[in-house]
Amino acid sequence: MRDRTVTLVLRSLALAAAVTASAIVIGVALAWLTTRARLPWRRGWAVLAALPLAVPSFVAAYTWVSVAPGVSGFLGTWLVLTFSTYPYVYLPVAAALTRTDPALEEVARSLGRTGLAATVEVTARVVRPAVAAGALLVALYALSDFGTPSLMRYDVFTRVIHTSYSASFDRTPAAVLSLVLVAITVAITVAEQRSRGRAGYARLGAGAARALHDVDLGRATPLAVAFTGAVTAVALGFPAVVLGLWVSRGRSAGVDWAELVPAGVSTVWVAVLGALAATALAVPVGVLAARHPDRGGRLLEHLTYAGHAVPGIVVALALVFFGVRYAQPVYQRTPLLVLAYAVLFMPAVVGAVRAAVSQSPPRLEEVARSLGRTPAGVLRDVTLRLATPGIAAGFALVTLTAMKELPATLLLRPTGMDTLATRLWTETGVGAYAAAAPYAVALVLLAAVPTVLLARVQERVTRPAQPGGEPVDPVATVVPAVATEGGAR
Structure with a gap:
């Protein structure tokens, strides 16, 4: 048992590290290309770069195993998880780059720094919290995902825990493995918190009243277009083509609308309820973590992330x-x-609220108190008002990820109720790929709605500063929070 546990630790950490590293490279590169470079069709690429959030990782895995069974094990799991999770890095970094004050780099260049040195020494430091927050979500997702390793037949903690629960009356081995996974997650969240340090990232005022200067890629433009096109093709194009193929093959049998429509309604209903519950519970934690970053606040925040890291099957069986x-x-x-x-996806809102509140200057709250506002009034009219984009982003992310949650839904759904995820899993489990395709397509289309809303929130809060100033942007890193996609955990 001890040797088996060590092996699982190494395999799970290796997978999480590989997925996180590759997601950072892809996410940061796409963020820079779509915000700071003169890239042809830049707005279109920016939209496409965020859309993989709408494709559940187990749907992407299903498309690969249904046409290329040889792509499995570590390679297949890494491939699917990388292209499913890089938006968690791309979105917050793009937001931070868009909101960067151009005067910062200009001052650095006036002091003798080259363009590259100014970017590394100034801009990179400004976006570091966004990269760290996105990387944390990617690592947690890779550790807690259940659907992709199961379909790819790669043994990590979640798959072995599920197998242990399903195949034995003795729950002790699975419980021990779950505790080890929670300990690893807490260690990762503590490391991410320390990487932020004690530096503040809020600023007063709207910054320089001019747009950032785009970088001319010159001869590298075709390579940049090829890179963005390749990422889009793997993350979106391949799943879309395979789903279309299976839908066309199953057309002769027709679509079972009597099963598909109720499953779609149930998916939306429980996802929205879950998002409301997670938001109500997470907002106080996010505010506390941002305004009181002492041991108590950090401990509370870490506990919410630990709950997210526990596999959905473990949370479901406990409930x-x-x-x-x-x-x-x-x-x-x-x-x-x-x-x-709510237990699984609270970090989607906690992280968004913490990031938003951290970037709203505490002096605004102090001014409100000096004008006679009560603490509750300050919280309502100042703190939460500035954090509204973060709360909205967290709500959209929870809705998105709850739609795609698999193991918890399988065990806890009301008797007689199916969601699109559970129906897809049932059909895939018996190799009925054509029958599973309509549920996969419907799930992707529904998940695209909160994804688009999330992109709209990001676009609104990252609009460049205009002459005459604007209110303080509370969320240069709104979307890191999240997402958490607990996806097909």
């Missing part, structure tokens, strides 16, 4: 035990499933 023993009226009812979503 099954709780429901059977202590909450029979809600067992196999919607409230228990909503509670699972």
Whole structure:
């Protein structure tokens, strides 16, 4: 058992490290190209770069294994997770780059720095919190994902825990592995928190009232276009083509609308309820973590991330035990499933709110108090008002990820209710790829809605400064939070 645990630790950490490193490279490169470079069709590439969030990782894995079964194991899992998670780095870094004050680089150049040195020494430091926050979400996702390693037949913690729970009456080995996974996650979140340091990243005023100067790529333009095109082709093009292929093959049998429509309605209903619950619970934690970053605030924040890292199957079985023993009226009812979503996806809102509140200057709250506002009034009219884009981003991310949640939904959904994810998993499990395709397409289309809303929130809060100033932007790193995609955890 001990040797097996060590092997799982090494395999899981290696996968998480590889996925995180590659997601950082792709996400940062795309963010820079779509915000700071003269890239042809830049606005279109910016939209396409965020859309892989709408494709559940287990749907992407399904498209690969259905046409290329040889792409499995570590290579297949790394490939799918990388192109499913890089938007968690791309979105916050693009937001931070767009909101960077051009005067900072200009001052650095006036002091003798070259363009590259100014970018590395000034801009890179400004966007470092966004990179760290996005990387944290990618690492947590890679550690907690269940669907992709299962379809790719690659043993990591989540797959072995699920197998142990399903194949044995003795839950002790799975419980031990779950505790090890939680410990690893806490260590990662602590490392990310320390990487932020104690430096502040808020600024007063709107910065220089002019747009950033785009970099002319020159002869490198074809390479930049080829890079963005290749990423889009792997992350979006390939899944779309394969899904279209399977839908066309299954057209002769027709679409079972009596199953598809109720599954779609149930997916939206429970996802929105889960997002509301997660937001209500996470906003106080995010504000506390931002304004009181002492041991208590950090501990509370880390506990929420630990809950996110626990595989959905573990959270679901714990709630099954709780429901059977202590909450029979809600067992196999919607409230228990909503509670699972809240536990799993709270970091999507906690991180967004913490990032937004951290970037709103505390002096604004002090001014409000000096004008006679009560603490509750300051929280309502100043802190939460400035954090609204972060809260909206977190809500959209939870809705998106709850739609794609798989193991918790399988165990906790009300009797007789199916979601698109559970129907897709059922059909895929018996090799009915053509029958699974309509559910996969419907899930991707529904998930695209909160993805587009999320992009709109980002575009609004990252609009360049205009002459005459504008309110302080609370979220140069709004979207890192998130996302958490617990996806097909």
